[in-house]
Amino acid sequence: MTKFPLAFALMVVTATALAQGYPTKPVTMIVPFPPGGVADIVGRPLAAEMEKVWKQPVVVTNRTGAGGAVGMAAAAKAAPDGYTILMALSSVSIFPVSDRIQGRAPAYEMKDLAPIALITADPTVLIVGADSPWKTLQEFVALAKAQPGKLNYASSGQGTPYHMAGELFKSMAGVDIVHVPHKGSDQARTAILGAQVHMMFDAITTMAGHARAGKVRALASSGGARSAVTPEVPTVSEAGVKGYEATIWLGLMAPAGTPRPVLDRLSAEVNKIVSAPEVKQAWAKQGAQPMGMTVEQFDKFLRADIQKWSKLVKETGMKVE
Numbered sequence: 001m002t003k004f005p006l007a008f009a010l011m012v013v014t015a016t017a018l019a020q021g022y023p024t025k026p027v028t029m030i031v032p033f034p035p036g037g038v039a040d041i042v043g044r045p046l047a048a049e050m051e052k053v054w055k056q057p058v059v060v061t062n063r064t065g066a067g068g069a070v071g072m073a074a075a076a077k078a079a080p081d082g083y084t085i086l087m088a089l090s091s092v093s094i095f096p097v098s099d100r101i102q103g104r105a106p107a108y109e110m111k112d113l114a115p116i117a118l119i120t121a122d123p124t125v126l127i128v129g130a131d132s133p134w135k136t137l138q139e140f141v142a143l144a145k146a147q148p149g150k151l152n153y154a155s156s157g158q159g160t161p162y163h164m165a166g167e168l169f170k171s172m173a174g175v176d177i178v179h180v181p182h183k184g185s186d187q188a189r190t191a192i193l194g195a196q197v198h199m200m201f202d203a204i205t206t207m208a209g210h211a212r213a214g215k216v217r218a219l220a221s222s223g224g225a226r227s228a229v230t231p232e233v234p235t236v237s238e239a240g241v242k243g244y245e246a247t248i249w250l251g252l253m254a255p256a257g258t259p260r261p262v263l264d265r266l267s268a269e270v271n272k273i274v275s276a277p278e279v280k281q282a283w284a285k286q287g288a289q290p291m292g293m294t295v296e297q298f299d300k301f302l303r304a305d306i307q308k309w310s311k312l313v314k315e316t317g318m319k320v321e
Contacts, residue, residue: 022082022262022265023054023056023082023083024056025056025083026056026057026058026059026083027050027054027056027057027058027059027082027083027084027085028058028059028061028078028083028084028085029043029046029047029058029059029060029061029085029086029087030061030063030071030072030074030075030078030084030085030086030087031043031060031061031062031063031071031087032062032063032064032068032069032070032071032072032074032075032086032087032088032089033062033064033068033071033089033156033160033184033185034062034064034183034184034185034186035062036184036185036186037156037184037185037186037206038185038203038205038206038248038250039087039089039250040060040062041205041206042087042119042120042205042250042283043060043087043250044060045279045282046087046119046270046273046274047059047060049273049276049279050269050270050273053269053272053273054269063075064184066095066107066157066158066159067091067095067156067157067158067159067160067163067181068089068091068092068095068157068159068160069095069107069108069159070107071086072086072088072092072095072107072108072113073107073108075088075113075253075254075255076108076109076112076113076255076256077108077112077255078255079255080114080254080255080256080257080258080259081258081259081262082254082258082259082262082263082266084254084255085116085252085253085254085266086113086252086253086254087250087251087252088113088250088251088252088253089160089161089248089249089250090161090164090247090248090249090305090309091159091160091161091163091164092110092113092253093110093302093305093306093309093310094159094164094309094310094313095107095108095159096108096109096110097309097310097313097314098159098313098318101313101314101317110302110306111256112255112256113253113254113255113256114253114254114255114256114257114258114263114295115251115253115263115295115298115299115302116251116252116253116254116263116266116267116270116295116298117251117252117266117267117270117271117274117292117293117294117295117298118249118250118251118291118292118293118297118298118301119249119250119251119252119270119274119290119291120249120250120274120283120289120290120291121247121248121249121250121289121291122203122204122205122223122227122247122248122249122289123204123221123222123223123227123235123246123247123248124161124162124165124201124202124203124204124221124222124246124247124248125201125202125203125204125207125208125211125218125220125221125222125227125230125233126169126199126200126201126218126219126220126221126222126236127192127199127200127201127202127207127210127211127216127217127218127219128140128192128198128199128216128217128219129192129193129195129198129216129217130214130215130216130217131195132195132198132217134217134219135217136219136239137219137220137234137236137239137240137241138239138240140199140219141173141175141240141241144173144175144176144177145174145175148175148176149176149177149178151175151177151178151198151199152177152178152179152180152197152198152199153166153177153178153179153180153197153198153199153200153201154180154181154182154188154191154192154196154197154199154200155179155180155181155182155188155200155201156181156182156183156184156185156187156188157181157182157183157184158179158181160185161201161246161248162185162188162200162201162202162248163179163181164246164309164312165201165222165246165248166179166200166201167179167312167316167318168244168246168312169201169236169241169244169246170316171312171315171316172241172243172244173240173241173244177198177199180197185202185203185206188200188202189202189206189207189210192216193210193215193216201222201246203248204221204227204229204230208229208230211230211233218230218233219233219239220233220234220235220236220238220239221233221234221235221236222235222236222244222245222246222247223235223245223247224237224245226238249291249305251298251302252266252267252270254266260295263295264295267293267294267295267298271292271293271294274290274291274292275290275292
């Protein structure tokens with residue numbers, strides 16, 4: 001008998017034992033956006049539920065900057081021991097692609113991160129100011145085409161899901177509207193509420209209440225079907241931009257090299273939490289749709305998402321600073 005099979009067996013036994021005892025100390029959850037954004041709104045309650053299960057602290061750390069790239073890079077470079085996890089957004093795959101297009105060395109690569117579980121996948125909502133002249137998406141598109149470069153849209157920063165939703169909209173609607181990036185979703189939201197910008201895509205979880213209160217006007221939602229939270233609002237596709245779909249998803253990831261038994265345990269526990277009736281009910285009120293995926297399913301989901309957004313970045317030449 002060679003030494004390799006024995007060594008491999010010992011590694012498997014060690015990793016399995018590690019997973020069975022995991023966690024034995026506090027876990028850090030990196031949220032790469034400021035407090036108040038959708039990642040923070042979902043991440044903190046999830047961390048609280050994880051603490052109940054594990055009897056160990058799950059410390060949420062907001063590592064902000066560069067549209068989320070700072071926090072994502074920090075997670076990618078952390079020790080692969082299961083004690084640092086990342087609340088990743090759908091923009092996680094954009095930064096490496098954009099960096100290469102612009103001739104920069106990527107701060108991290110997707111191969112530096114390992115999938116754990118998809119948590120939510122929700123549409124955004126296209127909103128304009130309450131006092132704006134547009135009552136329908138068709139009216140907004142018509143003016144944007146008549147006056148190229150005159151209208152603008154806000155986002156929570158370059159490379160964020162809201163930026164990506166806006167660029168996809170520009171490409172598919174054939175309009176020239178100016179991107180106005182902000183340092184976070186709260187700042188972008190303040191800009192649209194204060195009529196400082198013309199339009200933005202925002203999470204239904206954070207903007208539906210403002211729309212109901214008449215502070216903004218929702219023209220369309222970005223999903224493949226109408227949101228249960230705003231059933232009266234047509235999808236972008238229904239409103240004239242056929243085939244448009246952009247969701248903002250949240251998922252847990254870990255540094256590559258984290259033992260597979262630990263990833264599987266994390267995935268199983270997270271899936272139990274998000275499938276609990278009380279969690280689903282609480283999130284549904286905010287427009288969040290809890291998901292459930294194994295490590296393999298999330299990996300497949302990621303590959304398809306990477307292909308979609310990488311194609312957009314390459315075709316439009318959009319810059320992510």
